[in-house]
Amino acid sequence: ETGVTQTPRHLVMGMTNKKSLKCEQHLGHNAMYWYKQSAKKPLELMFVYNFKEQTENNSVPSRFSPECPNSSHLFLHLHTLQPEDSALYLCASSQDLRRYSGNTIYFGEGSWLTVV
Amino acid sequence: EDKVVQSPLSLVVHEGDTVTLNCSYEVTNFRSLLWYKQEKKAPTFLFMLTSSGIEKKSGRLSSILDKKELFSILNITATQTGDSAVYLCAVEAGSGGSNYKLTFGKGTLLTVNP
Numbered sequence: 001e002t003g004v005t006q007t008p009r010h011l012v013m014g015m016t017n018k019k020s021l022k023c024e025q026h027l028g029h030n031a032m033y034w035y036k037q038s039a040k041k042p043l044e045l046m047f048v049y050n051f052k053e054q055t056e057n058n059s060v061p062s063r064f065s066p067e068c069p070n071s072s073h074l075f076l077h078l079h080t081l082q083p084e085d086s087a088l089y090l091c092a093s094s095q096d097l098r099r100y101s102g103n104t105i106y107f108g109e110g111s112w113l114t115v116v
Numbered sequence: 117e118d119k120v121v122q123s124p125l126s127l128v129v130h131e132g133d134t135v136t137l138n139c140s141y142e143v144t145n146f147r148s149l150l151w152y153k154q155e156k157k158a159p160t161f162l163f164m165l166t167s168s169g170i171e172k173k174s175g176r177l178s179s180i181l182d183k184k185e186l187f188s189i190l191n192i193t194a195t196q197t198g199d200s201a202v203y204l205c206a207v208e209a210g211s212g213g214s215n216y217k218l219t220f221g222k223g224t225l226l227t228v229n230p
Contacts (some may be wrong), residue, residue: 002158042120043159043204043220056217090158104150105206105218107158 003027006091006108013081014116021076021111023091030096032074033105034066037088049074050097081115088112118143120207122221130229133195137224139205140187149181149188152204154223159204162190195228202226 004025013019025032034046048056049068063085065077074091091108119142129135139149148166152159163172165181165188172179176195181188192199202223210217 002160004158040222042222043206045218104161104164106161107152109158 002106002108004091004093004106004108006089006111008111009109010112010114012114012116013078015081015083017081018077018079020078021089021091021113023074023076023108025072025074025091025093025106025108027093027106029093029106030071031094032068032071033092033094034064034074034076035090035092035107037090037110039087043090046076048097055097078113081113083115086114118207118209118217118219120205120219120221122203122205122224124224125222126225126227128227128229129195131196133228134191134193135195135226137190137192137203137205137226138187139190139221141205141207141219142186143207143209143219145209146183147208147210150206150208150218151179151188151190152206153201154204155201162203192226195226197228197230200226200228 007022031050033048036044036046045058046060047066052068052071063080067075088110090110092105094105121140123138148164150164151162153162163179168181168183176193179190202225204223205221206218208218
């Protein structure tokens with residue numbers, strides 16, 4: 001139990017579906033992240049939110065739409081995905097983005113997404 | 117572009133062996149290097165290293181950073197089957213504020229056979 005909870009753990013969706021991934025952290029952190037983990041590739045940062053404001057969009061296609069209503073919750077809305085989007089999507093949080101914080105990121109267990 | 121390279125990509129050993137995992141990096145404005153263990157679920161934090169030459173130790177695991185040669189190693193002694201996992205190296209870099217960035221390597225898949 002890392003203090004970061006993701007739901008659903010597994011999701012299978014068609015290319016025309018709309019679904020959402022949810023992340024909740026109970027650590028009192030202010031920064032939250034979405035990462036994509038594909039087979040045999042490094043973890044890829046998708047989005048960063050700090051105090052509910054998006055600070056980074058790592059050239060992610062618009063079919064992925066993040067939402068951060070407060071510092072404890074982060075969503076990833078999915079629409080018209082492609083089979084190559086199938087991957088493990090990891091949510092993470094950290095105290096904040098301050099340069100001297102020696103940030104340590106805590107990960108959720110991930111949502112396994114399969115696009116058919 | 118920041119780069120983190122781990123080697124080997126995979127490793128198979130027998131219980132009781134000692135292993136050394138490598139992580140080299142090229143980043144701008146290095147802040148820290150982190151090691152994670154991932155066993156088919158959330159990566160779990162192992163170590164954070166910020167200073168050269170100071171070994172961090174936790175049980176049978178230890179790690180050290182060389183900021184001059186830009187690498188870190190993770191040692192596991194007397195390996196057990198429960199050590200089987202992907203070990204991820206990540207480097208935190210940036211000039212602060214929204215420029216903070218964490219770059220991951222591809223990971224090393226360690227398999228420990230009984």
